[in-house]
Amino acid sequence: MSQTVFPTLRFNDAHASIAWLEKVLGAEALEVHEDDEGRVAHAEVRIGSSAIMCGGRPDATATPAGTSVIYVVVDDADAAHARAREAGAAPTEITEQDYGSRDFSVFDPDGNHWAIGTYRGADAAG
Numbered sequence: 001m002s003q004t005v006f007p008t009l010r011f012n013d014a015h016a017s018i019a020w021l022e023k024v025l026g027a028e029a030l031e032v033h034e035d036d037e038g039r040v041a042h043a044e045v046r047i048g049s050s051a052i053m054c055g056g057r058p059d060a061t062a063t064p065a066g067t068s069v070i071y072v073v074v075d076d077a078d079a080a081h082a083r084a085r086e087a088g089a090a091p092t093e094i095t096e097q098d099y100g101s102r103d104f105s106v107f108d109p110d111g112n113h114w115a116i117g118t119y120r121g122a123d124a125a126g
Contacts, residue, residue, distance in 0.1 A: 006044075007052045011110050012065045014040030014056030020108055021045055024087040025072060025080075025116075047072055066111030073120050077102040080116050091116075 011017035018040070021027035030044040030051060040056045052070065074080040077094055084091040084106050091106045103117025 003050055007068065007070055008063075009052060009054045009068050009070075009112060010063055010065045011040075011054055011056045011108075013109070014043060014054055017054070017056075017108055017110060018043060018045055020089075021047065024084050024089045024106065024108075025114070026083065048074070069113040069115060071115045071117070071119075074116055074118060077104065077116065077118050080104075084116070 009017075015032075018027070018029050018032065022029065025047050028046045030046050032043045033041050035041040040054070043054050044051050045054060081091050081094055081104050084104075089106045091104045094102055094104045096102055097117070097119070099119060101117040101119035103115060103119065106114050106116065108114060
């Protein structure tokens, strides 16, 4: 089944934020469309098997930059934590959750909260 829900983020500098996502989370930019001024009007970025949409062009209806929380599932929280730290991010310590996840958080340059952990959701358990 193809993805049917796309989290969408606004960044102050989408080019820099996409580069941060690539470096810290291993993301891959699938598409980047710029406006006439060179700002990202629309981009799609894959993280694992899912994608987010993002942009940096001001829009009266857009969610302000830095107000989102995104959860990213990883197989190995320790490796993801090390990658984030080595990339210059400031991840929190890894925490063991009572629902079985090992997770940590990191904030992107705009202040968006990225929660990274091993919890795959209720459907994955059944």
